[in-house]
Amino acid sequence: MINFSLQKQLHTAAGEMQLQVSAQIERGKFVSLYGASGTGKTSILRMLAGFMKPDDGFINVNDTVWYHASGKRNIEPQQRRIGFVFQDYALFPNMNVRENILFALGKNESPAIVDELLDVTGLTNLAARKIQTLSGGQQQRVALARAIANKPAILLLDEPLSAIDNEMRVYLQDTLKEIHQRYALTTILVSHNANEIIKLSDLVIHLDQGRFQQQTTPARFFQNGQEAAKIAGNIVSIDENGNAVVLIENRLVSVPVAGQQLSINDKVEITCSNIKADLSKQGK
Numbered sequence: 001m002i003n004f005s006l007q008k009q010l011h012t013a014a015g016e017m018q019l020q021v022s023a024q025i026e027r028g029k030f031v032s033l034y035g036a037s038g039t040g041k042t043s044i045l046r047m048l049a050g051f052m053k054p055d056d057g058f059i060n061v062n063d064t065v066w067y068h069a070s071g072k073r074n075i076e077p078q079q080r081r082i083g084f085v086f087q088d089y090a091l092f093p094n095m096n097v098r099e100n101i102l103f104a105l106g107k108n109e110s111p112a113i114v115d116e117l118l119d120v121t122g123l124t125n126l127a128a129r130k131i132q133t134l135s136g137g138q139q140q141r142v143a144l145a146r147a148i149a150n151k152p153a154i155l156l157l158d159e160p161l162s163a164i165d166n167e168m169r170v171y172l173q174d175t176l177k178e179i180h181q182r183y184a185l186t187t188i189l190v191s192h193n194a195n196e197i198i199k200l201s202d203l204v205i206h207l208d209q210g211r212f213q214q215q216t217t218p219a220r221f222f223q224n225g226q227e228a229a230k231i232a233g234n235i236v237s238i239d240e241n242g243n244a245v246v247l248i249e250n251r252l253v254s255v256p257v258a259g260q261q262l263s264i265n266d267k268v269e270i271t272c273s274n275i276k277a278d279l280s281k282q283g284k
């Protein structure tokens with residue numbers, strides 16, 4: 001069980017924001033943190049990992065106190081048994097794939113686990129390859145294998161798949177699911193992607209302006225909640241009729257701008273209403 005309560009004053013572009021959150025996460029659960037940009041999702045992961053010191057609160061993980069403000073306890077990141085995967089891969093470029101994973105193993109860990117990790121992340125045939133020769137998706141698989149090598153008490157994933165193309169992203173989502181089923185690691189994923197959250201998580205926590213607003217199942221959150229029909233994308237152009245052409249995953253959708261000041265590359269959220277949906281089976 002992970003039990004935390006965290007307070008931190010954040011300096012945002014719009015001014016000061018008081019992050020104040022608490023949660024209890026059962027062992028082995030896969031939880032997604034969802035919320036708009038700048039609401040404090042990464043800060044929460046960084047505080048759990050010990051990279052950012054909270055102003056107040058506590059972090060208890062499986063009956064061990066990692067942080068306690070009034071008890072003046074704050075254990076080092078290296079002692080927290082955390083696996084962390086960021087959007088950028090942070091691998092050792094001069095080592096090959098196997099060496100990168102081996103490096104992460106604890107002193108008492110048998111190197112035999114490396115073959116299992118290579119297998120579960122689909123890297124067996126790339127074990128001797130130098131990191132620079134791999135694609136982004138392959139590098140992210142190495143980062144994942146490295147993060148779970150020590151069987152962390154918490155696996156923290158900060159938008160690990162957002163810079164990866166769609167096909168590889170789906171493959172990596174399957175890998176994440178397989179890893180979670182096999183090792184039952186308590187996992188916290190930061191993601192903006194409803195698809196990913198629904199596919200992977202037991203619970204979604206909605207963070208808004210530094211506060212947890214809702215904790216529920218992804219099905220409930222995306223079906224009936226206020227997030228029901230919102231899709232995120234980026235503007236690639238604005239046509240002569242005043243429609244924004246928005247890239248959503250690998251499709252372009254044209255949406256009326258309706259008098260808003262928008263430019264190319266802006267991140268936007270499209271709210272849909274009165275959808276007439278037809279369904280046709282495309283296979284398993």
Ligand SMILES: Nc1ncnc2c1ncn2[C@@H]1O[C@H](COP(=O)(O)OP(=O)(O)OP(=O)(O)O)[C@@H](O)[C@H]1O
Pocket residue numbers: 009010011012013035036037038039040041042043044052
């Ligand atoms: N050490 C710090 N002290 C104070 N404020 C900080 C610190 N680190 C980051 N911030 C600010 O906290 C705010 C929230 O940042 P954070 O990265 O946690 O948001 P986020 O929800 O993960 O956003 P995104 O989805 O864009 O990654 C930002 O405005 C950031 O500048």
